[in-house]
Every structure is written in structure tokens, then in C-alpha cells.
Amino acid sequence: MLAYTYTEPGKFELMEKPKPVVLGGQDAVVRVTLGSICTSDLHIKHGAVPRAVPGITVGHEMVGVVESVGSAVATVRPGDRVTVNVETFCGQCFFCKHGFVNNCVDANGGWALGCRIDGGQAEYVRVPYADQGLNRIPDGVSDQQALFVGDVLATGFWAARISEITPEDTVLILGAGPTGICTLLCVLLQGPRRVIVCEKDAARRQFIAAHYPQVLVAEPAHLPEFVAAHSSHGGADVVLEVAGTADTFRLAWQCARPNAIVTVVALYNEPQTLPLPQMYGKNLTFKTGGVDGCDCAEILQHIAAGRLDTTPLITHTFPLADIAAAYALFEGRQAGVIKVAIDPALAPGQRG
Ligand SMILES: [Zn+2]
Ligand SMILES: [Zn+2]
Secondary structure, three states, X not given: OXXXXXXXXXXXXXEEOOOXXXXXXXXXXXXXXXXXXXXXXXXXXXOOOXXXXXXXEOOOOEEEEEEEEOOOOOOOOOOOXXXXXXXXXXXXXXXXXXXXXHHOOOOOOEEOEOOOEOOOOEOEEEEOOHHHXXXXXXXXXXXXXXXXXXXXXXXXXXXXXXXXXXXXOEEEEEOOOHHHHHHHHHHHHOOOOEEEEEOOOHHHHHHHHHHOOOXXXXXXXXXXXXXXXXXXXXXXXXXXXXXXXXXXXXXXHHOEEEEEEEEEOOOOOOOOOOOHHHHOOOOOEEEEOOOOOOOHHHHHHHHHOOOOOOHHHEEEEEEHHHHHHHHXXXXXXXXXXXXXXXXXXXXXXXOX
């Protein structure tokens, strides 16, 4: 089968590999029907993920059809349409039992797929702990609708959940990339009074304005004044920082009202500084919210009920055979790309 492979730092290559098989009783093999490219894949490509193992198939955001299961798998059967969780987790340890599946203590737990073990930018993928890592897609929900459930949408859902949003709140979201938009959609599910999205890229601001007219869109310049003018208590009641720069980290606490919750979803390239003397008395609560994929079943219910729709984020669809071109488009931020889907059923040269 075709598999997009991390061969050495700086290099991915589409190669022929044997189709994966069930290795343990809790494994499933899934035929990938739609995958996507995530910014984390680019981090692997550029050597920024030291744990990534050269030779592995990349890709950790996909949906498919269960092909075969190990003897201990109870929740899915061959033929089931499923989402695949970015995280591998045992379901038994202290952290798993408390819903903190991102912190599973299993030796193979955490972000393994497409990083430490073969992932889903391929025709088939083996998923360990299939009872935990796979969720059945409800009838009537398409692959496109379900594509982001296991990774970028799980990230947004977790971030919104831990931010303790109330109906009275003005919520500020910094960053309108794919994770920022998924965070926005999950924040909207909670029904806050007002949502402000700050984004420096004009095309992305236009995307937000066009698709989510109920949201206020702002630029980073003069953001504290803008937020103060559009909130009831001099700043945002809740801030979600999804952009990941020193500027946006600073804006996150500057734009927060006293006693606000500031949730940091972003992954930074460098440590950030909290200027505690300047913040003294502001009494902020900081939370960090790296993806915790414990809510996939609930997310699928929201999608099935029509409350959550991420399909506008899929701006392009490429065949697996042309995945290198898909990466070039995604990495170069060409043609208004937000997310690229990879469809193994498309013929070379075809576009979805
Ligand atoms: Zn990802
Ligand atoms: Zn665990």
C-alpha cells in the first residue's frame, strides 16, 4: 500500500509498504477513507518532534472503515465507520479513568500514531487499544463531517470545556488557524454572550467574517482597547490563546479582565515570560490545554445533531498519490487553504 513516510529530518516520501496487520488482541486495522494534514506533521518534517521515529508513516487525523480487529476488541467490528483518536490510551490507568487520556501512563500512550508508530497518511493504519482509540461514526454523518473529531476538533472541544464559559461571558480567541476555528466552534456551542476572534492574517479574518457573522473579528493592533470596548468589565472574561507567538501570549493576559480564565492551547517554539509584577492583583487563572481526546463520542453527537460543522475548513482535497503537492499547498498557505483532506480513493491528478 502507499504510505507517506518520514525518512529523515526535512524529508517525507511516498512509498510502498506492506499493509498493516493486527499484532495484539486490542488492535484494529482501519482502511483510511479520508485523512488530513496537521501542522504537527510539519513539525515532524522539520525535526521539531524529537520523539518522531524515522521510517514511520505520518498522519494522525483520519477516518475510515474497520477492516479487522483483535480478539479482545469489543466496541467495533469489521465494516464499522470510525474516527481515529490522535492519542493512544489504555483506558485503565489513573489518568485515563479521570478523562486525562493525553497523560496515559502506558508505555505506548500519548501521541503515538504518525509519530512513534505508523499513522494514517496511508491506505491502512493499525490502531492499538482500538476500544479506546476508535469511535463509531453515527449514520448520516459523512467522512468530511467527522474528519477532525480525533485531533483538531478534540483540541478545540477540550479547550472550550476547561475554560468554564458562562452565558454572560465575552470570550476572546487569539488565532484563527484550523485549531483556532475549531476552538471557536466549540466555544459557540457553550453560548457565551459575545465572542471576539483576533487574527493577523487578512484572509483568515475574512474567512471568519464570512462563515461566522455572529463573531467580532479584530486585528492584534490595539486589541486590548477593542476588547475593553466590547466587553462589560474592561476585558475578556475568558481568553483562549491558540496562536502561539510571544505577542499573542502577551495579548492573552493583557486583554483578560481581572479574575479571568486564560486558557493556553497553543504550542510555542520558545518559553514565554509571565511578567508577574505587572500582573500583580489581576488574579488571573491560567490553564494549559494541549489536546485531550476524551470527548470524541460527545463531539460526534454534536455533529450528528447539526450543532457542529467543520466541513467549511476543508478547502482542498487531494489523492494520496499527490500528497506531496498537498503538503506544498498547506505549508505554503497557498490558495486560501485552511485544511487539506487526503482521499486515497481519488485517482492521481484528481482533486476533490
Ligand atoms: Zn494534529
Ligand atoms: Zn491510560
